[in-house]
Amino acid sequence: MFGNPAKALRIGRLLWVAAALIAWVPGLRAQSIETRAPYVIMIDSDTNTVLLEKNSDKPVPPASLSKLMTLEVIFQALEEGRLGLDDLFHISENAWRKGGAPSRGSTMFAKLNSDVALSDLLRGIIVQSGNDACIAIAEGMAGTEEAFATLLNVRAREIELTNSNFRNSTGLPETDHYMSVRDMAKLARHIIRTYPEYYKYFAEPEFTWNNIRQFNRNPLLREAPGADGLKTGHIQESGYGLVGSTLRDGQRIILAMTGLNSIRQRADEARKLIDWAYRAFEQITVFEVGQTVGEARVYGGDKRWVKLQGDGAIKILLPRAARRRMTAHIVYNGPVLAPIEQGQRVAELRVRVEEGGVNLAVPLYSAEHIGQGRLHQRALDAALDLLTRWW
Numbered sequence: 001m002f003g004n005p006a007k008a009l010r011i012g013r014l015l016w017v018a019a020a021l022i023a024w025v026p027g028l029r030a031q032s033i034e035t036r037a038p039y040v041i042m043i044d045s046d047t048n049t050v051l052l053e054k055n056s057d058k059p060v061p062p063a064s065l066s067k068l069m070t071l072e073v074i075f076q077a078l079e080e081g082r083l084g085l086d087d088l089f090h091i092s093e094n095a096w097r098k099g100g101a102p103s104r105g106s107t108m109f110a111k112l113n114s115d116v117a118l119s120d121l122l123r124g125i126i127v128q129s130g131n132d133a134c135i136a137i138a139e140g141m142a143g144t145e146e147a148f149a150t151l152l153n154v155r156a157r158e159i160e161l162t163n164s165n166f167r168n169s170t171g172l173p174e175t176d177h178y179m180s181v182r183d184m185a186k187l188a189r190h191i192i193r194t195y196p197e198y199y200k201y202f203a204e205p206e207f208t209w210n211n212i213r214q215f216n217r218n219p220l221l222r223e224a225p226g227a228d229g230l231k232t233g234h235i236q237e238s239g240y241g242l243v244g245s246t247l248r249d250g251q252r253i254i255l256a257m258t259g260l261n262s263i264r265q266r267a268d269e270a271r272k273l274i275d276w277a278y279r280a281f282e283q284i285t286v287f288e289v290g291q292t293v294g295e296a297r298v299y300g301g302d303k304r305w306v307k308l309q310g311d312g313a314i315k316i317l318l319p320r321a322a323r324r325r326m327t328a329h330i331v332y333n334g335p336v337l338a339p340i341e342q343g344q345r346v347a348e349l350r351v352r353v354e355e356g357g358v359n360l361a362v363p364l365y366s367a368e369h370i371g372q373g374r375l376h377q378r379a380l381d382a383a384l385d386l387l388t389r390w391w
Contacts, residue, residue: 033276037269038259041181042277045189045245045252049317051277057163059178060258063233064106064129065241066171066179068187069152069164071125074118074137075195076155085119089140091132099131099170108133109210120209122198126231127207128214131170138169145169156183159190173235184243184256188230192245192252202229219267220244224274232266233258240266246274253277280320286328286351287314290367294330296347298370301338307367308347314362316351327352330364340370 033052041056043049050056077083096112097103108124110116110132116124124133138148145168152166163180171177192199205222206215219242220227226248233241241258255273260266287293289312295305308330332347340346347364 033273033280035257035269035273036260036265037257037273039181039241040255040257040273041185042253042255042273043185043189044277044281044283044317045192045254046283046315047317048189049281051253051281051317052273053182056182057180059163059165059180061173061177061235061238062164062171062179062184062258063235063238063241064171065184065231065233065243065256065258066164066166066177067125067129067134067169067233068184068191068231068243069156069161069166069179070134070138070148070169071122071198072159072187072191072195073141073148073151073155074122075191075198077141078118078198079195083118083141085117085122087118087140088115089118089121089136090115091136092139094145095132095135095139098172099133099135103131105131105172107131108207108214109212110136111210122201123204123207124209126201127204127216128209129217129232131172134169159187161187171233171235173237181256181258185254188243188245188254188256192229192254199229202231203227218242218244219263220246220270220274223267223271227274234263242266242270244270244274248278251278251283281317282320283315283317285313285315289313292367293349293364296330296332296364297335298340299335299337300372301340301370302372303370306336306340306346306370308364309367310349310362310364314349332364338370338372340366342366342369 039055039058039060041053042051044051074083091110091112091114093112099105100107101109106129108128108130121133121137124130135145138145142148142151148169149166156164161183164183165176165178167174167177203221204216206213217232224246226246227244228247229245230243238258240260240263243256245252245254253274255270257269260269287310290309292307292309294308296308298304298306328349328351330347330349336346344366345363346366348361349364350361
């Protein structure tokens with residue numbers, strides 16, 4: 001089925017295609033499906049393949065879905081040791097009035113002037129969508145919510161959210177506070193892969209605080225097998241939205257959508273799209289972890305070729321109804337100048353499905369250290385390079 005990919009393309013002076021190392025692979029053709037969601041994207045987490053999208057780059061008010069960005073900044077601070085789960089945050093009058101019981105919005109019902117541990121505030125955000133918890137953390141980390149919004153935007157740029165802007169920690173309506181559903185899905189994938197220790201909070205079905213029991217609003221946790229996160233959101237300006245993730249038989253699908261008309265419609269559409277994705281596509285492992293994918297030509301090294309491998313297993317997603325012959329090529333700007341460190345990014349593997357275009361493009365890394373060659377080896381390589389250029 002696969003066109004002997006281990007026999008990699010060995011051609012000197014191949015040039016990089018600037019758009020080849022894509023973070024989002026074009027959607028593959030499969031049986032079509034209609035959705036009532038006006039803004040939607042669905043991806044396979046392992047391969048980053050887009051399975052379905054509609055208006056995926058248009059900025060929309062994200063409502064509580066933007067709390068995922070607030071959580072990312074908190075998780076990063078925990079990972080770096082700048083925060084601890086036992087740290088206490090004060091519930092100020094601003095947090096209480098704007099996000100607590102008096103606000104009549106989403107709240108964990110934290111008491112005015114109380115001090116709450118970060119571990120409880122995280123559950124207040126994730127399970128209960130508490131605006132009071134968000135504001136308390138924002139004030140505790142940055143002094144004001146406005147200053148915290150600056151942290152959100154700086155971090156969003158660092159993780160390459162290209163169509164998002166944040167003005168507060170909660171997602172409450174505010175001018176110039178927006179995200180695209182593509183950025184929502186990208187952020188969800190980043191959280192799942194980067195913070196597994198904290199991602200587990202998203203699967204908790206309920207949380208009780210101040211003697212008030214609230215249930216997780218994510219309908220996928222109750223209605224979709226394998227669901228383990230992430231978040232819902234709703235404001236009048238954007239309708240009902242959801243960012244959800246499911247894991248079935250080792251395959252993770254991430255869905256981001258918004259603009260639905262009701263809680264029930266949101267739940268029905270999410271379940272329908274997730275089930276369709278698992279039915280319509282199959283995941284194939286092209287190369288296992290640590291398996292040599294091919295080789296790249298070396299210039300001036302103590303070896304003529306360097307072995308290449310992926311960062312983990314290399315997988316591709318195919319429509320079940322359209323499995324065709326696959327071919328693979330290694331593309332790089334070479335020969336590659338020695339010395340080469342083990343783990344250095346050297347090339348790119350492009351996998352194509354017949355008549356389907358580029359389906360997968362992933363970076364390849366050196367599987368070994370290549371030292372600088374002796375003088376006569378470098379001289380021979382220079383002569384060969386000259387002949388290649390002339391030819």
